[in-house]
Amino acid sequence: MxxxxxxxxxxxxxxxxxxxxxxxxxxxIWPVIMGMYYSLTDWNGTKPTYEFIGIRNYVSLTKNPRxxxxxxxxxxxxxxxxxxxxxxxxxxxxSLNALKRFKTFAKSIFFFPAMISSVAIALIWDxxxxxxxxxxxxxxxxxxxxxSVLADPKTALFGVLFVHAWQAVAMPAVIFxxxxxxxxxxxxxxxxxxxxxxxxxxxxITLPYLIPTITVNTxxxxxxxxxxxxxxxxxxxxxxxxxxxFIGLLIYNEGFxxxxxxxxxxxxxxxxxxxxxxxxxxxxxxxxxxx
Amino acid sequence: MKIKEALVxxxxxxxxxxxxxxxxxAPMVVVVINSMKTTQExxxxxxxxxxxxYLGNFKELFEKNNYWVYVRNSALITLISVxxxxxxxxxxxxSIARNYERRFYKSVYVILLLGLFVPFQxxxxxxxxxxxxxxxxxxTGLILIYLAFSLSKGAxxxxxYIRALPSEIEEAARIDGCSTFQTYVQVVIYLxxxxxxxIVIMDALWFWNDFMMxxxxxxxxxxxxxLPLFQYNFKAEYxxxxxxxxxxxxxxxxxxxxxxxxxxxxxxxxxxxxxVKS
Numbered sequence: 223m224x225x226x227x228x229x230x231x232x233x234x235x236x237x238x239x240x241x242x243x244x245x246x247x248x249x250x251i252w253p254v255i256m257g258m259y260y261s262l263t264d265w266n267g268t269k270p271t272y273e274f275i276g277i278r279n280y281v282s283l284t285k286n287p288r289x290x291x292x293x294x295x296x297x298x299x300x301x302x303x304x305x306x307x308x309x310x311x312x313x314x315x316x317s318l319n320a321l322k323r324f325k326t327f328a329k330s331i332f333f334f335p336a337m338i339s340s341v342a343i344a345l346i347w348d349x350x351x352x353x354x355x356x357x358x359x360x361x362x363x364x365x366x367x368x369x370s371v372l373a374d375p376k377t378a379l380f381g382v383l384f385v386h387a388w389q390a391v392a393m394p395a396v397i398f399x400x401x402x403x404x405x406x407x408x409x410x411x412x413x414x415x416x417x418x419x420x421x422x423x424x425x426x427i428t429l430p431y432l433i434p435t436i437t438v439n440t441x442x443x444x445x446x447x448x449x450x451x452x453x454x455x456x457x458x459x460x461x462x463x464x465x466x467x468f469i470g471l472l473i474y475n476e477g478f479x480x481x482x483x484x485x486x487x488x489x490x491x492x493x494x495x496x497x498x499x500x501x502x503x504x505x506x507x508x509x510x511x512x513x
Numbered sequence: 514m515k516i517k518e519a520l521v522x523x524x525x526x527x528x529x530x531x532x533x534x535x536x537x538x539a540p541m542v543v544v545v546i547n548s549m550k551t552t553q554e555x556x557x558x559x560x561x562x563x564x565x566x567y568l569g570n571f572k573e574l575f576e577k578n579n580y581w582v583y584v585r586n587s588a589l590i591t592l593i594s595v596x597x598x599x600x601x602x603x604x605x606x607x608s609i610a611r612n613y614e615r616r617f618y619k620s621v622y623v624i625l626l627l628g629l630f631v632p633f634q635x636x637x638x639x640x641x642x643x644x645x646x647x648x649x650x651x652x653t654g655l656i657l658i659y660l661a662f663s664l665s666k667g668a669x670x671x672x673x674y675i676r677a678l679p680s681e682i683e684e685a686a687r688i689d690g691c692s693t694f695q696t697y698v699q700v701v702i703y704l705x706x707x708x709x710x711x712i713v714i715m716d717a718l719w720f721w722n723d724f725m726m727x728x729x730x731x732x733x734x735x736x737x738x739x740l741p742l743f744q745y746n747f748k749a750e751y752x753x754x755x756x757x758x759x760x761x762x763x764x765x766x767x768x769x770x771x772x773x774x775x776x777x778x779x780x781x782x783x784x785x786x787x788x789v790k791s
Contacts (some may be wrong), residue, residue: 226529235612237700239606240693243621245601249640249661250628256639267642268711296781314533317526330777331534334541336784337773339722339741345748349755354543354559388536396785418521440787449632452724455743477638478729490635501630 230451260487267483289489291464292472293335293504299379299468301445306387307394307443308436314391315398316424329396336392344456347385350412372458382466386453390446394439402428441504448497469493548760555756570760578743579736580764587739588715590652590766591720594659598716600662603705606671613676622672628665633725641729651737655730663716664774670790674708675701707786714783721769 238474261279274384283289318328335343351370359367364372371381413420418426451470454460460475467475469489478485530787547555549563574580614616644654682704686696702709724741731737738746747761774779 231693234697235608235618238608238697239618239621240769242605242660243625245657245661246625246628246664249643249658250631250636250664252622253636253640253643254631257635267638313529317533319527320523320526321530328530328534328779329536329781330773333777333781334773335537337718337769337780338766339724339744341724341741341745342766343540345744345758346544346762348538348748349758350543357559367516392783394787396781400785400789420518421719435789442788455728456724456748474637475635476597478641481772483638487638490632490638493632494635496634498630499786502694 229342256440257487258491260484261491263484265484266481267477268481271485278493282485283488283492288464288467289472290364292467292469293438293492295379295467296448296450296469299450300385300444302383303386303390303447304440304443306383308439310387311391311439312398312432312436313396315396315402317429318395318399319395320401328390330406333396335389338389339451340389341456344385344453345388347381347459350423351381375461375463378458378462380464382450382453382457386447386450394443397439398435400434401432405431444500445497449493521572544763546761547756548763550756552754552756560790565687569759571764573757574760574764580759582736583738583743583765584768586652586737587721587741589718590655590659594656594663594720595713595717597656597660597669598663598712599709601660602667603671603702603709604669604697604711605664607675607701607705609668610672610675613657613672622668625665625668629669637725637729644730650730650733652731655726658726658730659716659720662710663719665714666715667703670712670787671705671708675705678704710779711783711787714780715787718780718784 242275261270261362262274262276264275264278318325318332321328351372353491355367355371359365366377371377371384405428410423411429413423448467449470451474453467454471455474458466460471468491473486473489473493476482476489543559546562547559549567551569552565553569554564609618609622613622640651642659644650644658647654649657678701682700683696686700691699722741724740724745727739727742728745731739732742732746735746744762744765747758751758751761
């Protein structure tokens with residue numbers, strides 16, 4: 223049976239595909255292309271004219287300490303975030319899983335932070351760091367907590383990390399909890415009969431079943447860590463003394479505030495390449511793991 | 514011996530959960546109790562329960578601000594964007610899944626998937642310039658952007674899901690005389706309902722809570738603000754009157770708290786399903 227070229231079936235599928243794809247092309251692909259193009263110009267974002275200057279922005283980036291500071295800071299931050307979030311989420315999921323009663327209720331409480339906007343969370347914690355935590359610090363005689371952690375360049379990063387983790391733990395914890403249901407109950411029973419300790423049961427039974435889940439959570443958290451914006455924007459604005467100026471914030475500030483539009487685009491392209499390489503490696507690794 | 518060890522673990526776990534519950538609920542409790550105090554009262558003791566049921570902050574908040582305008586903006590943007598996602602994403606994915614061998618559809622799919630690797634930072638600067646030029650720094654522009662941005666993830670979730678469905682049911686419908694469009698509307702949609710629920714929850718939460726896009730598109734005109742923008746701009750305005758700020762945060766969170774209270778089971782399940790797949 224040969225179909226006519228303009229059959230109704232074909233027209234329907236085209237109608238399903240083309241309008242949506244045009245929106246994607248116009249509001250997603252086109253800006254990406256324009257961003258790459260702007261990165262090769264000297265446009266400051268407001269002037270009516272600009273010139274094509276080739277890779278000069280990229281050359282100047284290699285000698286730009288502010289950019290390298292932001293980049294390494296973001297990577298460091300993302301790694302710390304992964305360790306904290308994945309670690310805490312795993313402990314939380316194991317504890318929740320061991321609950322016999324109120325499991326659903328407890329899960330709902332722990333998932334609540336994922337519901338609120340990150341700005342609201344950042345602003346609330348900003349107030350708490352400023353007004354509540356110092357009082358607790360005084361009561362317990364902990365010197366570092368006597369002022370807001372966000373005001374000191376040495377500790378501000380950890381303040382942001384804490385707030386981010388406070389919200390970001392919820393999702394991986396629930397994913398871990400779902401992963402834990404895939405562990406066959408019989409394995410635990412036979413291990414108990416053989417006299418394996420709880421710790422051994424965790425290492426030899428639970429952990430191997432959780433490896434795919436750990437990968438998912440690590441990748442999700444790493445990406446959100448590298449591109450963090452909301453939390454720093456609302457908590458510190460990059461300060462004090464650039465101690466929390468992550469790459470996502472730097473691009474925003476340089477592009478919109480400091481009128482170095484073309485340079486900011488070049489920075490964004492570098493970030494894009496890093497994320498793309500990272501995603502590619504991740505796909506390779508997870509493909510090999512599943513074979 | 515073994516019983517003792519199990520007991521120690523059990524106590525440790527309860528301790529973890531207890532500390533966790535305190536850490537999660539404490540900020541909320543502080544927000545609620547201080548929203549019912551004046552600044553003077555909160556200054557005396559931050560942790561004490563309010564001495565009276567003081568509602569002055571709430572009254573002032575509702576009188577001086579366009580709270581309901583922000584709620585309406587957030588709700589409209591979220592509703593329309595989600596509706597567009599539900600109309601376009603499953604249909605697009607259905608066409609890709611059922612024409613997977615054709616070069617055109619395969620390329621569309623690959624291009625959509627590549628979007629998953631693009632960090633937002635590279636789009637935001639040129640996008641704002643583009644929207645300014647098109648005169649779209651408003652709700653319509655934001656909704657269009659949300660639709661465009663949700664396609665990659667949507668196609669990723671739906672295409673493999675639809676491809677895994679048995680095609681016999683659709684063939685039966687076709688033999689009964691259904692056109693492609695009728696098959697999709699009357700048969701396929703029912704088969705992919707769980708996935709639609711997942712994407713509705715995921716995207717609704719994203720649109721409702723999003724801060725970055727509204728910040729860049731709507732911040733200049735205060736009548737366009739969404740709730741997250743209202744919260745952010747409130748910080749600057751009320752930096753000293755912080756019990757007032759707590760009131761504002763609380764009031765802005767109430768809609769989502771109400772929704773969560775009723776639908777938590779479905780929300781958690783839907784979000785988990787979406788995340789595990791990626």
